[in-house]
Amino acid sequence: MTEKFTAVSLFTGAGGMDIGFQKAGFNIVWANELMPHAAATYDLNHREGVMHRGDINDVFNELPKPGTIDCVIGGPPCQGFSVAGKMDLDDERSKLVFSYMDVVEYLKPSVFVMENVKALASLAKFSAIRDELMRRAQVAGYCASLYLLNAKDFGVPQSRERVFFVGFRKSMGIVFNAAYFEKYKKDPLSVREILTHFGPAGTEKNPLTCKAKITLAENPVMRKSPYAGMLFNGLGRPINTDGVSCTLPASMGGNKTPIIDEAHVFEGKENWVENYHSSLRNGGLPLGMNDAPSSLRRITVKEAAAIQTFPLDYKFSGPISSQYTQIGNAVPSDLAKAVAFSVSDALSGVVVPKGEKQGEIEFS
Template structure:
């Protein structure tokens, strides 16, 4: 079965579908850094999964509007060959983690997504977005409602808010999903079916939800591994790596001796000491995975409200694009890109490209590594949904249509 990924980012959703046995045709991503990661891992890299990629589409960043204007005829020729169109339009204007703006130009891209749906006519459409996508803005615009209405013309539309920690992702991350299925498939209540099959899927890969943050990243602690000079950035150090410890870590590591993206932030002594005290206070007060109190902020002269200390025994809070939003549960530092990637269920062979961070006005135009990880659909979630859809769509193909059943019934009655 064939899929196309629109708004692919660094490729988390694509990776999970490829792991589930789907055939990826191509992916659309306009950001240079995010596409560089996608290309290095899933297009031309040495990883175990790759897109087929058509000859008419250059292997370079492209926005969905440019794709439609430059390659409309080629897309039209694909009608009937694409089983699944996936992708979540950029969510920054909807996200409650920042300032939600109904007039954010990125919010309008989902109308282009709908044009792509009309052009390709896939059997199934899968969309993921932040839960804020379902909220009314001051103008009364509810994008989730508009999306469902538009898709309902040609599809049976199902939607759900899913806690992704139930999928074995070591992170409390609630996301909004839409599954629009061709009426000919006759798939009923897909999200309820998916939830029922989750335990058996997790057992098949040796996991049991929930997965704690310590179970996900304890093998990356500097106290256990030591440090060395960064392999990709002069003037930085990174965590050395020995070996995985837990079932989840072994699944993510899969024999990779030297994972990338282990560069540590350069905290001066004052900041390191401050982080150490905040971690100790948070443990003592039982305030883990939640924002530090006003009293703690006042004590250390902090303005930042989103700072939290990981609870080692629970899934992490939602990963954000700001690397200083989360502190390690025991080490006085922020997390590495690799640790965030583990909390998002990216395997260790998956390498991220581009800047580590960015700031100021560049945040609107660049998607550095921390942001790529934060914006991604966790591959483990995509893999689960991919396996479920393949099973459901295969069963639907074997099932005779309503018209065929009526014909068979008539033939049977005539025979008797």
């Protein structure tokens, strides 16, 4: 594809967001990442010299010249917006969204796209952050809004809600709205279709990368769905392989890694998780902690990357635990691609009228 626009990538991680924007014709000319293993992963898969390692505030003077970049993208770390945490404007983790805006204000791109967790847009206790982001965008000359998107609506085999803060320079006269995303909605493959490409774990094509033991909860927490609640010890939930995955967490690699049933996926046997859940719902007694069948296992690095829609030949650097973290932290590439094409359309002069239902997913 012909590269139409230049872009700077911040808080790049392993490069999931960059892949999507590159597929939409954006030329990533400068990227930044603090974590060494993620930066090394990026270097393995992208053009030499693009990645600038270190804290963005320490490499600020290495940025391209103002006015030479069409787009700034990135997903500042979201730990400061944890629902379980205490929100504080002075929290160092929360300040990273403002470091992102520092770069936008300096480079003066035509558009910026910031990704973050749903809570940033939906919870009242984060209103001060939202207000400050909007204020800074307005003062810098941008018309910006927050958009809530679910990755599963854009071809990603994973339910993963994320917020995108998108702003266009007012002087461009672009009226961007959530209707731009509608064109790029598509049904995802099932997790089963993803897994069958790799085959059972433990082969050269699909190395077994997580051996954390799977044990059954002594007192299961029941929900209507067998893929919610807590049938197992640890926070790794079973995946409905005939549908889409739950949100993959950055804490994968141990007992928080999601679970699949190989016998169900590759041998056509009955779904053990659903059968066990049905038995409990109908008054059956919980099994013993160590009675989980041997066919249950946790997803591999290869499978996790594919569920996040990284290219199948993408290489990851660092220890296995770091690779899982890089994957869990990433923006799904196909979700980023849909956002990138939507932004590209707007920059290219495509006008999309706002639909009647668009207010359901737009925050302002």
